[in-house]
Amino acid sequence: MRLPPLKSPLTIAWLASLWMGLLCNWPLWQKLASLPELDNARGHLFIGVFCAFVVALQGGLLSLFAWRATIKPVLTVVLLAAAALAYFIGSYGIVMDPTMVINTLQTDARETRDLLNLRLAASLLVLAGLPLLVIWRLKLTQTLWPRRLGWNLIGFVGGIVVSALLILATFADFAATMRSYPTMRYMITPVNAFYSLAAVAARSGAKPKGPPQVIGADAKLASRPAGTKPPLLLLVVGETARAANFALDGYSRPTTPELAKLPVLNFSKATSCGTSTAASLPCMFSPLGREEFVKQKNDQETLMDVLQRAGLAVLWVDNQSGCKGICDRVPNSPTAKLPEGAPALPAGLCDGEECLDMSLLHGLDERLAALDPERAKRGVVLVLHQMGSHGPAYYKRSPPDRKPFMPECTTNALQQCPREQVVNGYDNSIAYTDHVLASAIGWLQGREKDFATRMYYVSDHGESLGENNLYLHGVPYAVAPEEQKHVPMVLWLGQDLAPVTDCLKAKLDQPASHDNLFHTVLGFMGVQTALYKPEQDLLASCTTKH
Incomplete structure (x- = not known):
C-alpha cells in the first residue's frame, strides 16, 4: 500500500x-x-x-x-x-x-x-x-x-x-x-x-590565521655548576584519573599500593584546568593559568616550545588520541611507533589499535638514545600521555592479570552494570596506572648515574561514576562536580632534590592546580624566561633554601 x-x-x-x-x-x-x-x-x-x-x-x-x-x-x-x-x-x-x-x-x-x-x-x-x-x-x-x-x-x-x-x-x-x-x-x-x-x-x-603566537622567546638555560648532571624529567600526563579513587588521596581501597611504598610527594588538593582533555591539556601546558587561558583570543605556543627553544631535548610519546596541538612543533611519537633498535612490543600490550600504558615505557632507552645528543647533555623532558582511565570502557584499561577488584563492568553501556562493577573497572584502571608510575620511577632510578632524575604526574581531569546520575566527564567547569575537577598530582624526586623533600611535605595539603605545571617544569629544568612565575613553581620556595 x-x-x-x-x-x-x-x-x-x-x-x-x-x-x-x-x-x-x-x-x-x-x-x-x-x-x-x-x-x-x-x-x-x-x-x-x-x-x-x-x-x-x-x-x-x-x-x-x-x-x-x-x-x-x-x-x-x-x-x-x-x-x-x-x-x-x-x-x-x-x-x-x-x-x-x-x-x-x-x-x-x-x-x-x-x-x-x-x-x-x-x-x-x-x-x-x-x-x-x-x-x-x-x-x-x-x-x-x-x-x-x-x-x-x-x-x-x-x-x-x-x-x-x-x-x-x-x-x-x-x-x-x-x-x-x-x-x-x-x-x-x-x-x-x-x-x-x-x-x-x-x-x-x-582567531588569526597562521602559526601560534611565539612565547618565551627569551628562554635560556641557567648555568649548571661543574660536575652536576643534566636533569631528566619524566612528565606523565594522566587521563581521567580522579583523586576520589586514588588511595594516596584518602580513598579506602588500595588503588595505589606500589606508589605507597615509594618516597613520592602527593599533592592532595590539586584541581584541573578543565573537565575534558580538549579543555585541560592546552591549558595546563600554557603559562596563562586557567582564568586567563579561557579568555585568550589567540593561539599560543606551549611549554614544549619553550623547553625546546631553551635548548633542551624534548619528546612527546602518545598513547591517547593526540596531543591537541601541544607537541606539533617538537619531536613526538605514538607508542606503537618504536625507535630503531627497540625490541618489539611484548604480546598483549597492544591489540592492533590500542595499547596498554606500559607500552609508554617500552623502548624508552632507545627513545632517549635517539634524541639530539647535544641537547640531551643540557637536559631531557620526556612526556608520556596516558590512555589512563579513559571511559566508558574502563575494563580495557588494565590487563587481565592486574585486576584486583572484581567483578568489573565489561561493557561500555555503564548503565547496564551495577554501580559497584563500574567502580571496580575504574579502580582497576587506577591500580594499573599506579603500576605504570612505579615502573616509570624504577626506570628513572636506573638513569641516576647520568641524569638528575624526577617524575611529575598529574591527570588532565577527573570522572563521574554515577554520582547524581552523571557518568564520564565534560560538564561545564562552573557547575561540574568535584569528582571531575579534583585530580591526583604526584612528584618523585631523585637524589639531587632529596634535601627539599621535608620542606615540600609541609606543603602537600595546600591547594595546587594545573596552573603550577608550566612553572614547576621550568624550575625543574633550569629554564630562565620572563614567563616564569616562582610563586607558581611547586618547588621554588623549598629549593631556594638549599
Whole structure:
C-alpha cells in the first residue's frame, strides 16, 4: 500500500519538530520532572509550556529548510543527531556545550568504538530510523518558489514568535530554572549541538590565521655548576584519573599500593584546568593559568616550545588520541611507533589499535638514545600521555592479570552494570596506572648515574561514576562536580632534590592546580624566561633554601 503524498515540506518540518520535541528530548523532560521545585501543578504546567517552546523553536528553525529538495536530507542529519544525543545525554548525563563539541571533533576511531553499543543502535533505530523511513517514502508535490518562500517565512516567524511568547508567559519559572540549572540549556536536542557547533566555528574563525603566537622567546638555560648532571624529567600526563579513587588521596581501597611504598610527594588538593582533555591539556601546558587561558583570543605556543627553544631535548610519546596541538612543533611519537633498535612490543600490550600504558615505557632507552645528543647533555623532558582511565570502557584499561577488584563492568553501556562493577573497572584502571608510575620511577632510578632524575604526574581531569546520575566527564567547569575537577598530582624526586623533600611535605595539603605545571617544569629544568612565575613553581620556595 502506497503512502499518500504529503503536499507541504513545511508540514513535515513541523511534524519532525514535534517528534524531536516530545521523544528525542526525553532526558530533558526526565530531568525537569525530577526537580523537587517543579513537583506541583505550577511546575507541571511549566514543563508542558517548556515542551511547547522547544517544539515551536525547532519548528521555526526547520521552516527555513522546508524546500522540496532540502527537507529530507536536512531532517536525516537532524534526526540522527537528535537520536544520538538523546542516548548520550540520557545514558551518561553529559551536556552538548561548545567544549563537548570540541571533544567530539577531536575523538579518534578508538574512542568512537568504545562508545558504540546496542542501546545506541536502538536509539538511532527508534528515534531516527522510524520517522526517516516514513519521511523518505513520502512524495512531495512541486510548489512555485514564491509561494513556498512565503509559507516558510510564516513558519519561521510564527515559530520564533510563539516560542518567545511561551517563554514570556512563564518567564519567572524559566529564569529560575535556568539560573539554578544552567547546563539544562545544553540539553535541548538537537538545537544544543548545532548552537554549540556554530559557537565553536565562530570562535575558531575569529582567531588569526597562521602559526601560534611565539612565547618565551627569551628562554635560556641557567648555568649548571661543574660536575652536576643534566636533569631528566619524566612528565606523565594522566587521563581521567580522579583523586576520589586514588588511595594516596584518602580513598579506602588500595588503588595505589606500589606508589605507597615509594618516597613520592602527593599533592592532595590539586584541581584541573578543565573537565575534558580538549579543555585541560592546552591549558595546563600554557603559562596563562586557567582564568586567563579561557579568555585568550589567540593561539599560543606551549611549554614544549619553550623547553625546546631553551635548548633542551624534548619528546612527546602518545598513547591517547593526540596531543591537541601541544607537541606539533617538537619531536613526538605514538607508542606503537618504536625507535630503531627497540625490541618489539611484548604480546598483549597492544591489540592492533590500542595499547596498554606500559607500552609508554617500552623502548624508552632507545627513545632517549635517539634524541639530539647535544641537547640531551643540557637536559631531557620526556612526556608520556596516558590512555589512563579513559571511559566508558574502563575494563580495557588494565590487563587481565592486574585486576584486583572484581567483578568489573565489561561493557561500555555503564548503565547496564551495577554501580559497584563500574567502580571496580575504574579502580582497576587506577591500580594499573599506579603500576605504570612505579615502573616509570624504577626506570628513572636506573638513569641516576647520568641524569638528575624526577617524575611529575598529574591527570588532565577527573570522572563521574554515577554520582547524581552523571557518568564520564565534560560538564561545564562552573557547575561540574568535584569528582571531575579534583585530580591526583604526584612528584618523585631523585637524589639531587632529596634535601627539599621535608620542606615540600609541609606543603602537600595546600591547594595546587594545573596552573603550577608550566612553572614547576621550568624550575625543574633550569629554564630562565620572563614567563616564569616562582610563586607558581611547586618547588621554588623549598629549593631556594638549599
